Amino acid sequence: MKKQKKEVDSTTEEKIKEAARVVFTRKGYAAARTRDIAEEAGINLALLNYYFRSKEKLFDIIMMENIQRFIVGAKEILADEDTGLKEKTEKIASRYIDMLILNPDLPLFILSELRANPDQLVDKMGVKNLIAKSSYFQQLKDAAKVQKVNPLHYFMNTLALIVFPFVASPMIMNIGNLKQADFIALMQERKKLIAKWVEAIVKAK
Amino acid sequence: MKKQKKEVDSTTEEKIKEAARVVFTRKGYAAARTRDIAEEAGINLALLNYYFRSKEKLFDIIMMENIQRFIVGAKEILADEDTGLKEKTEKIASRYIDMLILNPDLPLFILSELRANPDQLVDKMGVKNLIAKSSYFQQLKDAAKVQKVNPLHYFMNTLALIVFPFVASPMIMNIGNLKQADFIALMQERKKLIAKWVEAIVKAK
DNA sequence: GTCTATATACGGATAGAC
DNA sequence: GTCTATCCGTATATAGAC
Numbered sequence: 426m427k428k429q430k431k432e433v434d435s436t437t438e439e440k441i442k443e444a445a446r447v448v449f450t451r452k453g454y455a456a457a458r459t460r461d462i463a464e465e466a467g468i469n470l471a472l473l474n475y476y477f478r479s480k481e482k483l484f485d486i487i488m489m490e491n492i493q494r495f496i497v498g499a500k501e502i503l504a505d506e507d508t509g510l511k512e513k514t515e516k517i518a519s520r521y522i523d524m525l526i527l528n529p530d531l532p533l534f535i536l537s538e539l540r541a542n543p544d545q546l547v548d549k550m551g552v553k554n555l556i557a558k559s560s561y562f563q564q565l566k567d568a569a570k571v572q573k574v575n576p577l578h579y580f581m582n583t584l585a586l587i588v589f590p591f592v593a594s595p596m597i598m599n600i601g602n603l604k605q606a607d608f609i610a611l612m613q614e615r616k617k618l619i620a621k622w623v624e625a626i627v628k629a630k
Numbered sequence: 631m632k633k634q635k636k637e638v639d640s641t642t643e644e645k646i647k648e649a650a651r652v653v654f655t656r657k658g659y660a661a662a663r664t665r666d667i668a669e670e671a672g673i674n675l676a677l678l679n680y681y682f683r684s685k686e687k688l689f690d691i692i693m694m695e696n697i698q699r700f701i702v703g704a705k706e707i708l709a710d711e712d713t714g715l716k717e718k719t720e721k722i723a724s725r726y727i728d729m730l731i732l733n734p735d736l737p738l739f740i741l742s743e744l745r746a747n748p749d750q751l752v753d754k755m756g757v758k759n760l761i762a763k764s765s766y767f768q769q770l771k772d773a774a775k776v777q778k779v780n781p782l783h784y785f786m787n788t789l790a791l792i793v794f795p796f797v798a799s800p801m802i803m804n805i806g807n808l809k810q811a812d813f814i815a816l817m818q819e820r821k822k823l824i825a826k827w828v829e830a831i832v833k834a835k
Numbered sequence: 836g837t838c839t840a841t842a843t844a845c846g847g848a849t850a851g852a853c
Numbered sequence: 854g855t856c857t858a859t860c861c862g863t864a865t866a867t868a869g870a871c
Contacts (some may be wrong), residue, residue: 437854452746456660459847469856474848477855530745536797537742540735541661543800553805575816577806578823587795590786592741592797595748600758601782611780618783622831629830642836664865675837679866681836 438476440466442486449487452536452540488538491531494524496552503559510564510627515620518587522612525591532588556580568627582626586619643681645671647691654692655739659746662689692792696736701728701757708764715769715832720825723792729819730796737793761785773832785830791824 444466448457459480463470477483500518502508525531555560562576570575590597590612598608639648649671653662664685668675682688707713707721730736761767767781774781795817796801803813 453658453660453742455658456746458845460682470847471849471857472855478848480847533738533742533745536801537738539656539800540738541657551824556805574823575819577802577808577816577821581795581798581802582791582804582827583792584798586787589790589794589797592794593786593789594761596741597782597786600761600785603782611782612709614779618779622787625830625834626827663863665863675865676839676867677837683866685865 437466437468437472440485441468441473441476445483446487446490449484450491450528450530452485453534453537472476491535492552494528495531495535495553499557500555503556503561506560509562510568511620511624513564514583514623515617518619519616521587522616525588526609526612529591529594531591533592536592572627572629579627580621583619583623586588586615586622590615642671642673642677646673646678646681646688650688651692651695654689655696655733655735657736658739658742659689693740696740697757699733700736700740701760705760705764708761708766711765715766715773716825716829718766718769719788719828720822722788723824724821726792727821730793731817734796734799738797741797777832777834784828784832788824788828791820791827795820 435573441462445462448462448465452461453458457480459473460470462483463473466473473483498520499517502513502520505513508516523618562580565576565579569579594608597603598605601607601611603611646667650667653667653670656662656833657666662685664678665675667680667688671678677689678685682691703725707718707725710718713721726750754805767785770781770784774784802808803810806812806816
């Protein structure tokens with residue numbers, strides 16, 4: 426839109442966005458300084474405002490893209506009528522753990538900023554319906570009916586088992602004396618384990 | 631130390647600390663303003679510096695107290711040689727869920743600020759040893775040995791099942807169309823459920 | 836101890852040259 | 854489009870009166 430159509434996404438605008446994503450996601454809106462972002466992008470501070478007008482506007486873009494990044498690809502898995510709960514859980518766990526290994530700060534960022542702004546665009550993109558009306562949620566409801574519990578419990582449990590270790594990684598790594606690589610290996614193991622655990626949970630007597 | 635020994639903790643110093651706890655815990659260090667804290671405490675801004683010298687010093691105190699608040703009372707449960715894994719899990723879940731209902735912002739605060747400052751005083755107080763050398767962790771190790779998995783998985787799972795819903799409450803309440811009271815009721819249900827689930831997890835085949 | 840007024844620093848944003 | 858220099862609001866911190 427600005428210069429040449431696209432190089433390989435190394436236009437100035439893209440460099441700023443990528444730098445903003447890194448800094449905002451690591452530090453959150455309030456702690457991030459536009460000067461940090463400019464430095465990270467290797468450009469001058471004034472350019473940031475030239476391209477994005479304000480810190481807040483830039484943040485909104487990053488926030489939206491981060492939420493997108495978080496839910497992208499989930500839809501097909503959740504909607505698939507041909508897979509059972511265990512297979513869906515396995516696929517979700519595997520995909521999300523891979524994504525979170527690459528973007529470990531993403532969940533804490535989203536959860537923090539969502540809490541700071543509960544009126545956020547949570548449902549500009551229909552996350553609620555994406556989940557609530559999926560084949561996946563129907564299967565959770567079926568399992569929950571047998572156990573006479575609220576299906577939200579199972580939803581929370583699965584999300585918790587996948588996401589929480591990344592949110593708490595500094596604490597986990599401290600307690601377990603783990604290096605970065607050890608932690609990642611542990612997360613890799615969970616890909617298979619989580620589906621097994623969730624199955625055990627919904628069948629627990 | 632300053633005025634009379636203690637009234638009922640409504641000395642000015644205590645009022646400021648309590649206000650600081652509320653504001654810091656809700657908004658995090660960077661987004662919190664000393665003016666907010668002064669207003670919340672119903673005192674003048676200058677008094678804050680009179681008592682605590684700086685925002686950062688005040689924050690350090692609150693951070694330490696919050697971590698204390700998070701682990702207080704866990705020690706006896708974790709160390710108890712006379713209870714099994716299921717009973718311990720039940721007690722932990724029950725106590726933590728009660729505490730988190732009263733302090734819902736506590737975990738996200740701790741996890742966020744811990745990530746921002748990984749070199750934090752995580753182990754001024756021996757959290758690591760408190761857990762790693764407890765009867766509880768030994769029982770986790772025994773269970774993990776049977777299943778041939780790292781015992782840290784079980785530790786993460788239990789913590790995740792207890793804490794994560796509070797960290798993600800805005801999202802959960804949105805997806806489930808829950809009001810505050812509904813959410814709390816759901817958390818109350820989990821007190822009994824989590825121990826059952828954890829038992830199912832460590833026995834999953 | 837508590838207030839008002841103010842100094843000082845920092846961060847977001849813009850003006851204007853190139 | 855990109856830079857340097859600068860403005861200006863806001864937030865922390867302090868001086869000094871009471």
